[in-house]
Amino acid sequence: MTLLCVPLVARTVEEMVADAAAAAAAGADLVEIRLDFIQEFRPREHLPQLLRGCTLPALVTYRPTWEGGQYEGDDTTRFDTLRLAMELGVDYVDVELKVADKFMSFISGNKPDKCKLIVSSHNYEHTPSCEELANLVARIQAVGADIVKVATTAKDIVDVSRMFQVMVHCQVPMIGLVMSERGLMSRVLASKFGGYLTFGILNSAKTSAPGQPTVEELLDVYNIRCIGPDTKVLGLIANPVKQSKSPILHNKCLQYVGYNAVYLPLLGDNLASFLETYSSPDFSGFSCSLPFKVDAVQCCNEHDPVAQSIGAINTIIRRPDGKLVGYNTDYIGAISAIEDGPGSKDAAISPLAGRLIVVVGAGGAGKAIAYGAKEKGARVVVANRTYEKAVSLANAIGGQALRLADLETFRPEEGMILANATSLGMQPNIDGTPIPKKALSFYDVVFDAVYAPKVTRLLREAEECGVKVVSGVEMFIRQAMGQFEHFTGGIEAPESLMREIAAKYT
Numbered sequence: 278m279t280l281l282c283v284p285l286v287a288r289t290v291e292e293m294v295a296d297a298a299a300a301a302a303a304g305a306d307l308v309e310i311r312l313d314f315i316q317e318f319r320p321r322e323h324l325p326q327l328l329r330g331c332t333l334p335a336l337v338t339y340r341p342t343w344e345g346g347q348y349e350g351d352d353t354t355r356f357d358t359l360r361l362a363m364e365l366g367v368d369y370v371d372v373e374l375k376v377a378d379k380f381m382s383f384i385s386g387n388k389p390d391k392c393k394l395i396v397s398s399h400n401y402e403h404t405p406s407c408e409e410l411a412n413l414v415a416r417i418q419a420v421g422a423d424i425v426k427v428a429t430t431a432k433d434i435v436d437v438s439r440m441f442q443v444m445v446h447c448q449v450p451m452i453g454l455v456m457s458e459r460g461l462m463s464r465v466l467a468s469k470f471g472g473y474l475t476f477g478i479l480n481s482a483k484t485s486a487p488g489q490p491t492v493e494e495l496l497d498v499y500n501i502r503c504i505g506p507d508t509k510v511l512g513l514i515a516n517p518v519k520q521s522k523s524p525i526l527h528n529k530c531l532q533y534v535g536y537n538a539v540y541l542p543l544l545g546d547n548l549a550s551f552l553e554t555y556s557s558p559d560f561s562g563f564s565c566s567l568p569f570k571v572d573a574v575q576c577c578n579e580h581d582p583v584a585q586s587i588g589a590i591n592t593i594i595r596r597p598d599g600k601l602v603g604y605n606t607d608y609i610g611a612i613s614a615i616e617d618g619p620g621s622k623d624a625a626i627s628p629l630a631g632r633l634i635v636v637v638g639a640g641g642a643g644k645a646i647a648y649g650a651k652e653k654g655a656r657v658v659v660a661n662r663t664y665e666k667a668v669s670l671a672n673a674i675g676g677q678a679l680r681l682a683d684l685e686t687f688r689p690e691e692g693m694i695l696a697n698a699t700s701l702g703m704q705p706n707i708d709g710t711p712i713p714k715k716a717l718s719f720y721d722v723v724f725d726a727v728y729a730p731k732v733t734r735l736l737r738e739a740e741e742c743g744v745k746v747v748s749g750v751e752m753f754i755r756q757a758m759g760q761f762e763h764f765t766g767g768i769e770a771p772e773s774l775m776r777e778i779a780a781k782y783t
Contacts, residue, residue, distance in 0.1 A: 279468035280306040281501065282336065282476050283492060284485035286314045290323050294330030299479055303492045307334040307368065309476070311485055312358065313347035320358040328365050336369035336395065337362040344373045345399050345486075352376055356383045363392045369424070371395040374413075377420040386421075395452070396422035404429035404436035404455055410443040418449055424473055426452040428486065431460035434545050435554040444470045456487045458519065459544050462512075464490055466539070468504045469559075475501070498528050499539055509538035510559055511764050514551060515566035518542040520704045520729050522782045523564060526757055527764070529778050536765050548572045552593070552601065562764040563593045567700055570607075570641020577603035587648045588673070589641035592760045605645055606759030607752070612649035614751035615694065615724050630654035633690060635720075637681070637711045638698035639666035642726050646696050647674050655694075660684050660711075684712045688719040695739075696724045702733035714738040721745065728753045731783045750783050 283300035285308050287293040293315065297308050310327055312318055328335060339355045340346020348355060359370050360383070370392060372380045377396045388394060396417045405413070410427065417425045425447065431437055437455045440463055444453040450473040455463040467475035477492035478484050495501045511531075513523045519542060527540035538561070545551050548569040565573045573590035574580065578600040584590050590603035616628050634650045636643050639661040647657050647670055657676035661667035664680045671678035679687060695717070701709035707730055717723060723739035728749035736746045758770035 279472050279501070280474040281492065281495060282307050282309050282474045283479060284309040284311055284476055284483070284489075286311050286483050286485050288314060288316045290315060290326050290330075293327060296479060296483065297327075297331045297333065300492070301333050303479065304496050305333060305477065305492055307336060307474070309336040309338055309371075309485070311346075312337065312339040313341070314485075320361055324358065324361055325365060328362075328367060334368040336371060337367050338371040340371075341373070344375070344397075345401055352379065353383075356380055360384050363389050367392060369393050369395055371397050371426065374398045374417055374420065377417075377422070381421055393423040394421065395424045395426050396420055397426035397428070397452075400427075400429040401456070402430060403432055404439055407439045407442050410439060411446075414443060414447055414451065422449070424450045424452060426454075428452075428454045428456060429460075430487070431455045431457045431463075433547070433550070434459045434462065434543060435550055436460070437463045438554050441466070441470045444472060447471070454486075458488050460488050461490065462541055462543065464488070465495065465499045465501060465541055466504065466510065468501060469506060469508055469510075471506075498525055499541070500528060500532055501539075503532075503537070504539055505537075507537060508559070509536075509561045510541065510555075511538050511562045511564075512541035512543040513564040513566060514543045514545045514548060514569055515564075516545055516568060518544045518566075521566070522729060522753070522779070523757065525782050526753075526775060526778050527761065530761055530771050530774055531765075533771050533774055534765065534768050536768060538764065540764075545569065549576050552576050556595075556599065558595060558597060558599065561595050562760075564760055565591050565593060565641070567640065571644070573603055573641075577601045579603070581605065583608065583648075587644050589644040591641065591645070591756065592763050594763050604759075604763055606756040606763075607642055607645035608649035609759065610752040610754075610756030611642070611646045611696070611698075611724070611726060612653060613755055614747055615696065615722065616653070617751075618722060618724070618747035619745035627653040627655075629694070632656070632692065632694055633658065634694040634696060635660060635679075635684070635687070636696050636698055637661070637684070639663070639670040640698065643698035644670060644673075646698050646726070647671075647676065650696075651675065658687075660687075681711065685716050687716075692721045693719060694722045694724065695720045696726070697733075697735055698726050700727065702730075702735055703727045704729045708734060710734045710738065714742065717742045717744055722747060724752075725749050726752055728783055750779050753783070754779050 283305040477495040570589040581604045584605040592604040651674045659667045659671045660679040667678040724747040761770035
């Protein structure tokens with residue numbers, strides 16, 4: 278089982294001991310005592326206090342500045358401290374590859390049987406090729422490491438695949454981690470690919486390396502204790518992605534129905550490259566969001582007829598034969614949310630029939646809403662910052678095109694519906710809005726596809742104008758229900774649980 282390690286980076290011994298207790302309470306398996314973070318550290322006095330105060334097994338690290346740490350002194354003092362840690366019965370000691378030979382000579386090769394030596398290499402610039410990583414692992418093994426540790430940096434999410442390839446073929450225990458937000462997958466999937474341990478922080482203020490998730494996220498959101506070699510990998514490919522609540526929603530529901538999969542936030546730069554790199558059947562399904570919904574059409578081998586008609590995809594499923602099939606659950610999510618919104622009535626005819634709906638945005642979400650509205654009998658107007666894109670979408674669905682600036686005065690009739698399908702107003706840029714407040718009074722209903730924050734500036738200003746509003750949370754839930762059934766091969770989405778989670782986290 279991959280161990281969960283909490284790095285302790287407090288500035289005082291007392292704080293570090295308190296954090297060690299918090300790590301144990303949170304469910305960690307061991308702690309990494311980062312001696313280089315302690316101010317005015319006195320080894321003979323402080324190290325015994327630290328080890329007595331830790332109820333969990335401990336890994337002692339005294340990282341120098343030249344390897345990304347805080348220690349600025351000489352190696353002799355540092356080595357003497359690590360040797361003392363061994364003598365005091367610590368479970369693991371970490372020493373850097375650059376000085377591993379020197380350290381082994383310093384201790385004359387004498388290491389307590391209980392203590393395992395981790396020899397580490399950190400690359401804060403990039404992730405080398407598979408061949409270079411394999412050679413690095415061999416060099417670390419050759420100096421007498423009990424455990425190999427290699428940490429690199431992801432410039433692109435596809436870089437993580439090289440670490441996975443090396444990990445699964447390593448013949449000794451290995452810690453293989455890729456730093457930065459693009460490398461998160463390496464930390465969550467460590468147990469799938471045989472990693473000895475992964476790091477989880479107590480909170481965002483207590484990080485020891487870029488891209489570390491919290492212990493709570495690893496245990497409660499990603500459920501890493503249940504991730505193994507056969508676990509399917511799902512995820513949201515987007516840029517940006519960290520604001521999304523999809524990982525919380527889908528993982529809680531996957532756990533609820535007992536489906537062996539984990540859903541990750543995947544910060545991507547090139548969709549085609551991602552899908553080509555992670556081509557294993559285990560990488561079985563993906564949500565697509567900005568800016569990849571239109572690109573996804575070209576990446577899929579087959580398309581659901583609705584997705585083909587819309588020209589945008591928000592769900593990709595990899596079949597057992599490796600073929601990628603694209604679907605769109607956005608359109609039914611958004612359209613049904615608007616139909617069931619304030620003032621709607623149960624009727625055989627859609628409340629959108631005959632209405633004028635102004636769709637702001639001509640990207641993937643805009644295409645889905647425009648298509649869905651047209652199918653329900655609405656008259657569609659498309660407004661977009663790039664007018665040519667508005668014209669293209671309007672022509673495709675037999676509608677009218679406007680420039681975004683035209684919305685300030687556009688009022689051909691009463692009772693219109695406004696649907697924002699752009700990212701304006703999404704966290705962290707919550708002050709954004711696609712239309713001036715004074716123009717909102719032209720509409721009967723305003724819908725915003727943005728759900729983070731739950732009440733966007735657009736919705737708040739619409740309510741202030743006395744206009745009925747429909748939150749993007751409703752679309753979020755409904756499109757997710759469709760995705761969940763695709764991901765799980767037809768298992769019905771637990772709607773009540775989804776609504777409970779959405780209410781709590783959005």
